[in-house]
Structure formats: C-alpha cells, structure tokens
Amino acid sequence: MRETTVDSLDLKLLRALAEDGRASHVVLGDRIGLSASAVARRQRSLEESGLIAGYRAVIGLKALGLGTTVIVRITLDSQSEEALSAFETAVARCPSVIRCFLMAAADDYLVLVAARDIADYERIHTVELSRLPHVARLQSSFALREVVDRPMPIDALTR
Structure with a gap:
C-alpha cells in the first residue's frame, strides 16, 4: 500500500x-x-x-431475521499481548459478531452483534461471548433503531 x-x-x-x-x-x-x-x-x-480497501454487498440483516443489534462492551482480565491476541482470534470466529473494535477507554473492546431477538442474544451471550478467552466483564446495550449508516464521507479526505 x-x-x-x-x-x-x-x-x-x-x-x-x-x-x-x-x-x-x-x-x-x-x-x-x-x-x-x-x-x-x-x-x-x-x-x-489503499483508499479503496475492498468491495462488498451490504446485507439487510432484518431481511435475514436479524433485527436486533446489540452493542457489547467487553473488558478483559488482562491487557497482555497474549490475552489481546487470544481474544481477537476467538472473537473473529464468532458468527454473530459483525464488528469488533479495540478501544482506548475503560472497556477493552466494543463489539456489535446481530441477533434475532433478545432470547437469541441471551444464547449468543452465554454460548459465544462469555466463553471468549480472558473476558472479565460484558455490558450489553440494545439498539432501538439505526439512525445513520453511510459509507465514509469522501469530503472528509479534503479536510
């Protein structure tokens, strides 16, 4: 690049x-x-x-029955390189996780999860997220509705 x-x-x-x-x-x-x-x-x-990083289809999650978006803040029990690497490798394999960010905040990671409903998220929480390596705490917030979803504003390149 x-x-x-x-x-x-x-x-x-x-x-x-x-x-x-x-x-x-x-x-x-x-x-x-x-x-x-x-x-x-x-x-x-x-x-x-690298200005064009790739191409993809934008999938309508609601059309697939995944109408619940959950924002999960995750804190690990350690911030060692081994702990971060183990967590990142494992979270990348979670089928319900659609985005994951390493954070510079009180929480170590911010994870976006697509679920069918609250019961489905309970399963995801129990079976996928809580079993990830080095997880000390999970805090979940449910999105009521999406307000903005757009690609990178191209005009930001000229600022």
Whole structure:
C-alpha cells in the first residue's frame, strides 16, 4: 500500500463508487467525465494505495431475521499481548459478531452483534461471548433503531 495524492477526479470517482460500487467503468466515466479506461486506471491506483480497501454487498440483516443489534462492551482480565491476541482470534470466529473494535477507554473492546431477538442474544451471550478467552466483564446495550449508516464521507479526505 502506498500513499497517494487525491485530486478532484479521484474524489468524484470515490463518491460515485460509494454510491454504486457495482457501476461499470463506462457508467462511472459518464458520471465523472472520464473515459472508461481512465476510470479503470484511477480505480486501480486507488485500490493499490489503499483508499479503496475492498468491495462488498451490504446485507439487510432484518431481511435475514436479524433485527436486533446489540452493542457489547467487553473488558478483559488482562491487557497482555497474549490475552489481546487470544481474544481477537476467538472473537473473529464468532458468527454473530459483525464488528469488533479495540478501544482506548475503560472497556477493552466494543463489539456489535446481530441477533434475532433478545432470547437469541441471551444464547449468543452465554454460548459465544462469555466463553471468549480472558473476558472479565460484558455490558450489553440494545439498539432501538439505526439512525445513520453511510459509507465514509469522501469530503472528509479534503479536510
């Protein structure tokens, strides 16, 4: 990964891809005023620099029956390198965990869990989360509804 300078056309391309990551080079070129081959070159450069980290489908969790989002704050019994590594390896294997962050706060990790309902989360808490290595404390909060879910604001790159 190399550092790159981002110009106004790169920003336009990033915005267009954030709106529709499946758009063809031709469609993207029409949107930003470049040829398809120029779009392909710029997109490849943005990928190589790490500004485009990947592509994925956004799955509707509610459509899958996973309508309950739980934010879990986890504190470990140790902050040793071994404890952190063991926890991170194990949490990455938990099928219900959709995001996990190492924190610089009172809690060591913030974990987002997708569950069917509260009973399903009780199972996840008991079978998955509480059995993770070095867990000393779990604090769970239930999201009532999602207010904002958007990709990285491209304009933040120009600040």
